[in-house]
Amino acid sequence: MSITGAPFKVLMAATSYPSDPSDWKGRFIHDLAARLDTTGRVQLDLWAPPGDLPGMVNSANSPGDTRWLRSLLDNGGIAHLLRRRPVAGLLRARGILARLRAACGRTPADIYHVHWMQLALGLPRDGKPAYVSVLGSDFGLLRLPGMTSLLRHAFRGRPTLLAPNTGWMSTELQARFGDVARIVPNPFGVDPAWFELQRAPSVPNKWLVVSRITRNKLGDLFDWGAGLFGNGRDLVLLGPMQETLALPPWIEAKGATNPAELRGQWFPQAAGMLTLSRHDEGRPQVLIEAMAAGMPVIASRIAAHTDLIRHGETGWIVDSQKELCEALLQAEDEETAARIGGAAREWVRERIGTWEDWARRCVDGYEMLLERAVPHGT
Numbered sequence: 001m002s003i004t005g006a007p008f009k010v011l012m013a014a015t016s017y018p019s020d021p022s023d024w025k026g027r028f029i030h031d032l033a034a035r036l037d038t039t040g041r042v043q044l045d046l047w048a049p050p051g052d053l054p055g056m057v058n059s060a061n062s063p064g065d066t067r068w069l070r071s072l073l074d075n076g077g078i079a080h081l082l083r084r085r086p087v088a089g090l091l092r093a094r095g096i097l098a099r100l101r102a103a104c105g106r107t108p109a110d111i112y113h114v115h116w117m118q119l120a121l122g123l124p125r126d127g128k129p130a131y132v133s134v135l136g137s138d139f140g141l142l143r144l145p146g147m148t149s150l151l152r153h154a155f156r157g158r159p160t161l162l163a164p165n166t167g168w169m170s171t172e173l174q175a176r177f178g179d180v181a182r183i184v185p186n187p188f189g190v191d192p193a194w195f196e197l198q199r200a201p202s203v204p205n206k207w208l209v210v211s212r213i214t215r216n217k218l219g220d221l222f223d224w225g226a227g228l229f230g231n232g233r234d235l236v237l238l239g240p241m242q243e244t245l246a247l248p249p250w251i252e253a254k255g256a257t258n259p260a261e262l263r264g265q266w267f268p269q270a271a272g273m274l275t276l277s278r279h280d281e282g283r284p285q286v287l288i289e290a291m292a293a294g295m296p297v298i299a300s301r302i303a304a305h306t307d308l309i310r311h312g313e314t315g316w317i318v319d320s321q322k323e324l325c326e327a328l329l330q331a332e333d334e335e336t337a338a339r340i341g342g343a344a345r346e347w348v349r350e351r352i353g354t355w356e357d358w359a360r361r362c363v364d365g366y367e368m369l370l371e372r373a374v375p376h377g378t
Contacts, residue, residue, distance in 0.1 A: 007043045008366050010036070011060055011109035013100055013119050015072065017048040024240075024258045025049075025073060028188055028285055029115060033057050035189075035359035042363065047103045049073050060107045065099050072096075097122030111366050117162070118147070120154045127158050129369035131362070133186070134164040134173065136283070136304060148176050155180040159372040161365050166283035168307040184365060187351075188285060189358040191259070194292035195349060197267055199341075205271040205332050206234045210257065210286045214243045219276035219300055222248060224321040228328060235274070238266065262289070272296035272331045275305070276318075283308060291315070292348040294341035296331040298324065314344040 012033065016026030026049070034054035036042045046053065047060040049069040061069070072092060100122035104112065112123050113131040117138040120130055141147055160181035162173050167185045174183050207229070211217045217239075229235040230250030237247070238257040247253055257266070273290040276299070283304055290297055291308075297315040299305035309315035316327035330336050 007041055008363075008370070009043045009045075009108055009110045010113050010366070011045050011047065011104060011107050011111070012036075012113040012115070013060075013103070013122075014046070014048040014115040015069070015096060015119070017046075017051045018258075019049070019051045019070075019073075021052070021260065022258050023051070024256050027259060030054065031191065031355050032115075032188070032358065032362075035355040036362060038356075039359050039363055042366075045107050045109070047100060047107075060103045062099075062103070062106075065103065068095065068099065093118070111369060113362075117141075117151065120160075121150055123154060123158075125157065129159040129366075129372070130155070130161070131365055131369060132160065132162050132181075134162055134169055136165070136279075139169065139172070142172075142176070152177060152180050159369045161369055163362075163365060166304065166307050168303045182368070184368075186358060186361045186365065187283060188288070189353050189355040190285075190289055190292045190348065192354050193263060194289050195345060197263060197293040199268050199270075199294060201271045201337075202269040204232045204234055206236060206269060207328075208266055208270045208273045208290075209235065209237045209239075209275060210262070210266075210273065211237070211239045211275065211277065213237065213239050213241045213245060213253075214279070215245065216279040217277050218245070219278040220321075221251075221274075221276045224276060224318075224324050225250065228321070228325055233328070233332075236266070236270075238262075259289070262286075263293075267293050267295060270295060272298060272337070274298045276300040276324075277302065277305075288348055288352060291341075291344035294338075294345045296337050296340050297344065298327045298331060309344075310347070313340070314347050315340060 014026060014029045017029050018025055018027050029048060033044060033046055036044055037055035037057050044057045045060040046057050050066045053059060100119060101124055104124050109128065111129045111131055114120055115133045117132055117134050118141055120132055123130060155177060162177060162181045162183045163186040164170060164173060165188055170183050170185055225235060235251050237251050237253045240256040272295055275287065287297055287308060291314065297309060299309055299315065299317055301317050301319050306317055309317055311317045318324045318327050
């Protein structure tokens with residue numbers, strides 16, 4: 001095996017993937033795979049729910065895997081099942097790991113790349129390097145008894161790189177796994193089109209919440225938003241209903257969306273984006289896209305948001321209804337919105353970059369892993 005010669009054979013695994021261009025589920029996995037494919041450095045096989053594969057990317061699914069993974073998404077996905085129906089979720093998790101292990105056995109690979117840290121539990125004990133993209137939902141599952149020990153066992157005996165989507169995760173990952181894996185943050189990028197988006201906010205002011213609809217994802221929205229929306233200020237909620245919640249009349253729920261719809265319809269006319277989530281978030285992709293588009297963002301004080309937003313410089317962090325009211329008024333001032341939105345766009349451009357930047361950092365990580373896997377002198 002040559003580190004600088006032939007393309008790396010990478011088997012990438014994920015439990016979410018868009019079924020078509022309009023599908024919101026796992027859209028970032030498609031974008032990641034597409035950009036890795038264009039580097040010319042990677043021969044990529046993808047084990048994931050069925051959907052359109054970009055470029056020269058091949059499917060590593062068996063026919064049974066395709067049917068089984070489609071059914072998993074139809075039931076809300078593994079993270080949703082583990083939260084809402086733990087017994088059914090654990091049974092599905094065992095099926096995921098068994099099927100992934102079988103896919104590894106039949107697919108030639110130099111490196112395994114998994115999205116969702118717990119997928120590493122399904123990798124065979126063959127010593128091949130593992131690149132592990134760490135997402136926000138992983139941290140919730142790390143609280144399960146014995147999960148850290150299981151993952152340490154999976155990482156030990158192979159070169160392993162943990163790539164959290166944001167730097168705030170690094171301290172805890174280092175404490176749990178620093179002696180068996182290397183931790184190198186690699187934030188997901190954005191499509192360059194977000195930086196070029198032209199905005200002309202509508203009247204009355206229209207605020208967006210783009211989120212799966214659960215109690216934790218909406219957070220304090222019902223309490224803090226009452227009285228602030230509905231009278232000359234609209235609130236549009238975009239996302240699939242994943243818990244049965246009674247929405248107040250001042251929320252306009254429009255259902256699931258996708259990046260093309262956000263770019264073409266919602267982002268140009270919106271005054272800004274709001275999230276009061278209390279969920280285990282990593283680095284919410286839609287917030288990065290909103291900031292890249294120059295849109296003012298108001299967010300709750302959780303690590304995923306404070307890591308991304310500089311209060312009063314690239315957006316607002318709020319802890320109460322009063323602070324939310326003040327942030328809305330500031331963001332609706334045309335001059336302030338232009339200043340904050342412009343600073344947010346430049347921060348994303350400089351600190352996060354595009355999918356091409358992500359893919360370059362990924363390839364650097366693959367090289368790092370293979371250098372550890374190949375003895376000196378070969």
